[in-house]
Amino acid sequence: MPDQHQIFEVFSDENASGVAYKNKALKRSLINFLDQGGNNTITELSRELNISVPKTTSLVNELMEDGLLKDYGKVDSTGGRRASMYGLISEACFFVGVDVKLYHINLGLLDFTKQLVTITEKVPYKLENTQESLNQLLNIIRGFIADLPVDVSKVLSIGINLSGRISNTTGYSYSYFHFQEEPLSLIIQREIGIKTFLENDSKAMAYGEFCCGEVHNEKNVLFVNMDYGIGLGILIDGKVYYGKSGFSGEFGHIPFFNNEIICYCGKKGCLETEASGASLIRNIKQRIEQGSTSTVLRKNKQADDITLLDIIHAAKNEDMLCIELLADIGEKIGRGLAMLINIFNPELLILGGTLSETGDYLRLPIRSAINKYSLSLVNSDTQLKLSKLGEKAGVMGSCLIARNKTLSI
Ligand SMILES: [Zn+2]
Structure with a gap:
């Protein structure tokens, strides 16, 4: 079993300088390429990333040691030689999505390969611009995480949708819970202990629909x-x-x-x-x-x-x-x-x-x-x-946004 800390390492922005930073960026590029293009061979990965085959092999091996990638078996490559196909491991890590509505909350868990593992819909809640309402939101998130069917240390980030004016870059919410100088995303992150991103609810729902709904x-x-x-x-x-x-x-x-x-x-x-x-x-x-x-x-x-x-x-x-x-x-x-x-x-x-x-x-x-x-x-x-996604659009959007932000370079 790889150490969970190792998995986090490739997605963390800390200690990022020099060669270590370059390696981390290359690994994330490799993951993003497999994410968008599906499983692929070392030869293709090396061509896409514009790095040597030995370097690609070593990065792939490190990511396999981290438990993020695996060898999905050999296929016939164009030259007739059989080459191994590498791809993401769905249960390597997870992302939580929280869609806050005015009178209820929907929560979901997405795996590394963008499959929704579990969803809890219509948890009663009343969104009000008070500290009590924020505390209740935090408790609902804690409850959902405590009941997850996966190891919590594998949850890399949380995406939360809120109504009103949200700056998704700074993590500030201006319409709800703007009580302190600190961005709301940081306050929630400290309370829950997992990296947190905020997004406006309609944008997150639209994103869910764009990625896996009615948009082709x-x-x-x-x-x-x-x-x-x-x-x-x-x-x-x-x-x-x-x-x-x-x-x-x-x-x-x-x-x-x-x-x-x-x-x-x-x-x-x-x-x-x-x-x-x-x-x-x-x-x-x-x-x-x-x-x-x-x-x-x-x-x-x-x-x-x-x-x-x-x-x-x-x-x-x-x-x-x-x-x-x-x-x-x-x-x-x-x-x-x-x-x-x-x-x-x-x-x-x-x-x-x-x-x-x-x-x-x-x-x-x-x-x-x-x-x-x-x-x-x-x-x-x-x-x-x-x-097409209906009530699930917000949860899918928030999970996907958390995942994208974590994987981005
Ligand atoms: Zn108005």
Whole structure:
């Protein structure tokens, strides 16, 4: 058994100088090449990395000693000689993903070869901007890690998705838990004892969908996160678009309506004030107060306790009020998306987030509004699809982001 410390060594940025640093960088390049291109031979690796065959052999041997690579057997190479194929070992190391929603948390574990080992969905939680809420989040992460089916020392990093303004380079969260001078990622890292990265929830979900969801060869894609708020992930020329400081995609806070409704961001008339899960809940409460009936109030549920999951459940069971009000916000979201289509001319627009679970009840009014409000020549290039990963998009995204950042050179 290799010493766990050795495995960490290749991914650690400490003691990185001179020859040791160069070797570490080459090893990470080698791992990244195997990660993207699949198993390969020493000859190919040496050509790709532009280093000698003996040097490549020695690096591969060291990585095998570390327990990260193994020899997957021989294949016929072009010259007829049989060459060994080397590849990553799936159980060599792991990455935890934590997707924090407003009323629940999803957590997952990804292995070295990007397979989801385990996922725990919908752990009850209330995201509030308080120290108690942060403590509760830390406890949920600790609980998940304590129950993992793998050795905790093999977990190299954690990715956490939070809503609002996040700087994924500095690890600062500005909308939630900004209580101290220190970046939130460092505070969590110290509490949990594992390297931690933060990402905005919509960007992480979009990344999950881009890597292993509905995106195949498309390079210009928009991913809409329809939840209590409304967020956006942007893929341009195959890369996630961050903007100057990482705050791109604040689609929900464009001043879309001339209303007096104060958004949680503090401004009035944001798209979110009338086209989001939060506005859907507000509308349903209002209609119930005015005397409408709905199965959303089953099992002694009070109007004040209605959640998005209740509404989704009721809509799937053909509750007329929920379906009608979903169509109403769908039309407004569609108008917003029509504007995005005119600006970005994307080849694919993915509807994701909790509300996408309502399927056609939301997709059809969105489609209809897009046709109505965007330029037909522009929207005819855009396919509209529902997220393939659904609720798992955030967990996949956070695991993959943690893994990428750990493996990057
Ligand atoms: Zn706003």
